[in-house]
Amino acid sequence: MGIGIRAGDAVTVRSIEVDHHHRTPWFVKGKPGKVRLVHGAFFNPESRAHGGDGLPKRRLWQVEFLQKDIWGARYRGRADDVLVVDLFEHWLDRP
Amino acid sequence: MTDEHPPLIHAERSRRAVRILAIRRLLIEKDVVTTDELDDIIVRARARTPADGAKVVARAWLDRAFRERLLGDARTAVADLGYQLSHDAELAVVENTVDVHHLVVCTLCSCYPTSLLGPPPDWYKSFAYRQRAVVEPRAVLREFGLELADDVRVRVVDSTADVRYLVLPRRPAGSEGLGEDALAQLVTRDSMIGVAEARSRDRV
Structure with missing residues (x-):
């Protein structure tokens, strides 16, 4: 299973709206990032928050984004400042 | 009951x-x-307080092999110091260096390395901190009294899921020769969240 992501890969966060609990912050949806590492597989919070068993477990990736890719000109800081977000694999696409 | x-x-x-x-x-x-x-x-x-996290940091400053293990596999490294993490959440440690400064936030709620620091401070749970830390981290740090040099990158870590993040602050200049207990005194809660640096020796 999975989409064959490896550390170092470029990914894009899925830009979808869902009406259930999920752990993907709005500000990274649709944004390009780079996978740093995998934390392991964890219960799916989108199931558990609604009384489900959280299975199958989903792989959780640490993804790094350039701040300027997220906030554009609004971001005041260095061009190489980054934001790190932990995201479940089913929220990631390969560009 | x-x-x-x-x-x-x-x-x-x-x-x-x-x-x-x-x-x-x-x-x-x-x-x-x-x-x-x-x-x-x-x-x-x-049962935990920032003094527990400070012990971990002080050990990492003194023991290079421990530091490497802490950065690679925090759960087993802290277990060696007697800290058994719950199985609800993993722990990851991010290291501040001369080039990069880390700041930890949980934008979705208030995830925090409670198993090493105890309960989070109220400001960590505030909407203001959770919103602003990701958008304008340098302004937030300035309000906490930390002005970063222009050549330091800021790496904000949003703990959105099952991993709790602890910052390993830089060891202060002038702390050479101090033992583990004395070093731990320099490690504040805020320095392990990333809104401050560790205290310098003359400010203890």
């Missing part, structure tokens, strides 16, 4: 307190948790 909360000392309850008590009552009514389980969670959270 009763599901009544103890009488409040203050007649006027804050909106937040009212909300928390309502949620607590619902969780108990719906059998999601028991009062004993809630009490147990609170007791366990309060």
Whole structure:
């Protein structure tokens, strides 16, 4: 299973709206990032928050984004400042 | 056992307190948790304080092999110091260097390395901190009294899921020759969240 992501890969966060609990912050949806590492597989919070068993477990990736890719000109800081977000694999696409 | 909360000392309850008590009552009514389980969670959270995280940091400053293990596999590294993490959450440690400064936030709620620092400070849970830390980290750091040099990159870590993040602050200049206990005195809670640096020796 999975989409064959490896550390170092470029990914894009899925830009979808869902009406259930999920752990993907709005500000990274649709944004390009780079996978740093995998934390392991964890219960799916989108199931558990609604009384489900959280299975199958989903792989959780640490993804790094350039701040300027997220906030554009609004971001005041260095061009190489980054934001790190932990995201479940089913929220990631390969560009 | 009763599901009544103890009488409040203050007649006027804050909106937040009212909300928390309502949620607590619902969780108990719906059998999601028991009062004993809630009490147990609170007791366990309060059993840890930032002094525990400070010991881990001080050891990492002194012991290079421990530092490497801490950065690679924090759970087993801290277990060697007697800290058993719960299985609810993983722990990751991010290291500040001369080139990069880390700042930890949980934009979705208030995830925090409670197993090493105890309960989070109120500001960590505030909407203001959670919103601003990701958008304008340098301004937030300035308000905490930390002005970063222009050549330092900022790496904000948003703990959105099952991993709790602890910052390994830089060892202060002038701390050479100090032992583990003395070094731990330099490590503040805020320096392990990333809104401050470790104290310098003359400010202890």
